[in-house]
Amino acid sequence: MASNLVIVESPAKAKTIEKFLGKDFTVKSSFGHIRDLSKKNFGIDIENGYTPQYIIPDDKKKVVEDLKKAAGKAETVWLASDEDREGEAIAWHLYDVLEIEPGKVRRIVFHEITREAILKAIENPRTINMELVNAQQARRILDRLVGFELSPVLWKKVKPSLSAGRVQSVAVRLLVERERDILNFKSTSSFRVTAHFEATDNKDQKSRFRAELPKRFPERDQALEFLKKCVDARFQVTDITTKPSVKSPPAPFTTSTLQQEAGRKLGFSVAQTMAIAQRLYESGKITYMRTDSLNLADSVLSAAARLIKGEFGEKYVKTRKYKTKSKGAQEAHEAIRPTYLQNRIEGSNSNEQRLYDLIWKRTVASQMSDARLEKTTITISISGLDEYFTATGEIMKFEGFLKVYMESDDEEQEEQVKGLLPPLKKGDRPVALNITATERFTQHPPRYTEASLVKKLEELGIGRPSTYAPTISTIQNRGYVVKEDRPGTQRKYKVIQLEEKNIKEEVHTETAGSEKAKLFPNDIGMVVNDFLMNHFNDILDYNFTASVEKEFDDIAAGKLTWHHMIDKFYNPFHKKVEKTVETSEKNKGERYLGVDPESGKNVYVKIGRFGPMAQTGESESEEKPGFAALRKEQRLETITLEEALELFKLPRKLGQYEDKDVVAGIGRFGPYIRHNNKFVSLKKDLDSPYEIELDRAIELIEEKRRAEREKVIREFEGNDQMAILKGRWGPYITYKGKNYKIPKDTDPAGLTAEQCLSIIKNSDKKPAKKKTAVRKRQKPK
DNA sequence: CAGTGAGCGAGCTTCCGCTTGACTT
Numbered sequence: 001m002a003s004n005l006v007i008v009e010s011p012a013k014a015k016t017i018e019k020f021l022g023k024d025f026t027v028k029s030s031f032g033h034i035r036d037l038s039k040k041n042f043g044i045d046i047e048n049g050y051t052p053q054y055i056i057p058d059d060k061k062k063v064v065e066d067l068k069k070a071a072g073k074a075e076t077v078w079l080a081s082d083e084d085r086e087g088e089a090i091a092w093h094l095y096d097v098l099e100i101e102p103g104k105v106r107r108i109v110f111h112e113i114t115r116e117a118i119l120k121a122i123e124n125p126r127t128i129n130m131e132l133v134n135a136q137q138a139r140r141i142l143d144r145l146v147g148f149e150l151s152p153v154l155w156k157k158v159k160p161s162l163s164a165g166r167v168q169s170v171a172v173r174l175l176v177e178r179e180r181d182i183l184n185f186k187s188t189s190s191f192r193v194t195a196h197f198e199a200t201d202n203k204d205q206k207s208r209f210r211a212e213l214p215k216r217f218p219e220r221d222q223a224l225e226f227l228k229k230c231v232d233a234r235f236q237v238t239d240i241t242t243k244p245s246v247k248s249p250p251a252p253f254t255t256s257t258l259q260q261e262a263g264r265k266l267g268f269s270v271a272q273t274m275a276i277a278q279r280l281y282e283s284g285k286i287t288y289m290r291t292d293s294l295n296l297a298d299s300v301l302s303a304a305a306r307l308i309k310g311e312f313g314e315k316y317v318k319t320r321k322y323k324t325k326s327k328g329a330q331e332a333h334e335a336i337r338p339t340y341l342q343n344r345i346e347g348s349n350s351n352e353q354r355l356y357d358l359i360w361k362r363t364v365a366s367q368m369s370d371a372r373l374e375k376t377t378i379t380i381s382i383s384g385l386d387e388y389f390t391a392t393g394e395i396m397k398f399e400g401f402l403k404v405y406m407e408s409d410d411e412e413q414e415e416q417v418k419g420l421l422p423p424l425k426k427g428d429r430p431v432a433l434n435i436t437a438t439e440r441f442t443q444h445p446p447r448y449t450e451a452s453l454v455k456k457l458e459e460l461g462i463g464r465p466s467t468y469a470p471t472i473s474t475i476q477n478r479g480y481v482v483k484e485d486r487p488g489t490q491r492k493y494k495v496i497q498l499e500e501k502n503i504k505e506e507v508h509t510e511t512a513g514s515e516k517a518k519l520f521p522n523d524i525g526m527v528v529n530d531f532l533m534n535h536f537n538d539i540l541d542y543n544f545t546a547s548v549e550k551e552f553d554d555i556a557a558g559k560l561t562w563h564h565m566i567d568k569f570y571n572p573f574h575k576k577v578e579k580t581v582e583t584s585e586k587n588k589g590e591r592y593l594g595v596d597p598e599s600g601k602n603v604y605v606k607i608g609r610f611g612p613m614a615q616t617g618e619s620e621s622e623e624k625p626g627f628a629a630l631r632k633e634q635r636l637e638t639i640t641l642e643e644a645l646e647l648f649k650l651p652r653k654l655g656q657y658e659d660k661d662v663v664a665g666i667g668r669f670g671p672y673i674r675h676n677n678k679f680v681s682l683k684k685d686l687d688s689p690y691e692i693e694l695d696r697a698i699e700l701i702e703e704k705r706r707a708e709r710e711k712v713i714r715e716f717e718g719n720d721q722m723a724i725l726k727g728r729w730g731p732y733i734t735y736k737g738k739n740y741k742i743p744k745d746t747d748p749a750g751l752t753a754e755q756c757l758s759i760i761k762n763s764d765k766k767p768a769k770k771k772t773a774v775r776k777r778q779k780p781k
Numbered sequence: 782c783a784g785t786g787a788g789c790g791a792g793c794t795t796c797c798g799c800t801t802g803a804c805t806t
Contacts, residue, residue, distance in 0.1 A: 059802085145796085148795060155795085
């Protein structure tokens, strides 16, 4: 009979620990927090000392019942939630809810999931630290007050269903500010000069290398002038320097660095990385994936040392302990690492295997020696000129950790001229095979990816490992931000080349500014951000979280009471909220563009009920104003009067066909023709909705009709609700407006009406739709 | 699938941090 009950936060952890402990112990999990503030009336009794109103959410009722039963039977209940602010609060909620006799409860913590660590924890129980719990309650109450007071202000002043909060609003601010930096960025160009040299050594061996001119020329004329002077110039090596350098391995993974590297190396979104890591964790392959700790268990350090020695040799071993630098880290877990280092491959599909491999390499590399490099710089003078070329080369003296792992960079850097250099001496006279001046452009600051935004938030101490991925999802779900690819634009650049005493000048084209999986703020994100910055700049301050964190620490240290802290924050904040609701204008991001020369009416852009739109004429006037939705790629901030007027040219009436109007327009899915409530897509590049004429439109309508007719594989007499059709993904049955898949290896043309009905019946059984997972999405139009 | 944009008003939306399901084309 088990007389001890141990409660941890995660079920996977419970399973592991149960194996370490004897038959006297049952280990169960709380699945995280078991109580939360009620959603009614803020869940806080503001008038009575901000008393929190806790409830057990529906999906936790079963867990709590189960724990209560087990706790009643046990002689001793060990509360073993994580050793951080949230974990301490979970322990207290458990204690409060489970109605255990005080004498039966012990609070324990451990940092490693090993038998020794747990037994040691059990020998050293303590009581629940109420000061730490109060720090958590202050954190929870502050976040609720901020979120539930600010969001309704947005509903009134901007648009319903929007949200604001301590973390998400700062995330949006970062993106909006970066976007404006990019919009305001003026790219300039200059000419970069590179040369290919050939050197001949005393054994008549020839070798080639590249060199670069450190100086850049701002104008084409100066670059040309320089090349002209090089035509008859001679080149000489005047200096050779070598400098040793060392590179140390990166620290083991935390949640944030794992998300970054999996994004860069494997192309995973942060949500994808977390889901895959979760599966590896649940199957016991890796340690916990939501962590800010860089710590590895001592047993792992020795295992790594053994493994590296066996695999690569003694000199590759250098065990290290890493210290976290990130603000507000709570370090309740270990770094993310393989559970068993000796297992080189793990995971039940390729994504799991790739992520495991990344974690394995990073963990092992973190315990390996530094790489030693030697960087050589050769200076080459040009006769008659002050300018000089430099060639740099890097040689690896000792690979060290680079044998296993190389960290990726965020920014795409300009290709550097590096590599092996021939053995040159001072005084050598290499020959220039060619010298090229290429026009290069300065680049705007990079847009954030999901992972680089997480990195930035972590640097600012905003958000926690468990919330990075959900925060990124929230700001996308609210429509503040979209993640997407954008094609670049063609850009011309000049190339001037000197080769065999001839100078030729050419113009090349390149694609610039294309973006892949980057975060772009939408108009609504910008409008909300501006509104919040205007009225609540203190909450949006990048240091707001850091300063309240300091106060939470003071509460945890017993130097400040949580009532006092919350009261000091809430009074002025609430006054500001009330004042804003009373006095501020509605903020629709309206911008006045100018006067329509044809009608003389004013033209505006703003956010309407269905998203960003343009308007001609006044809303208050008797004559109804004209409306047109902005195109997907247009922004309130940047659209011009001409572009806005263009929008009103569509939809365009082309004429009549079969007594019905034929209309051309651009919709969500591109240009279209509408006739008799049926839509025909225009062919890209072939037809323009601005120019297409009636004859061509009729042609397209007829073409579509023909395709529709050919689509029918079979119809049924006396039943015009049902048909067998040919679709993009093969044949299917349509019945009363819904479509059904035909089972493989069935001849679609040979199906009888009865057989069709039975297929329909079978597939109708499956979808038992539940309401729970339905999430509201705002798609930008 | 793509159009829409009056005005009224009921009833709803919303935060951050812990944890996993149970959904589906």
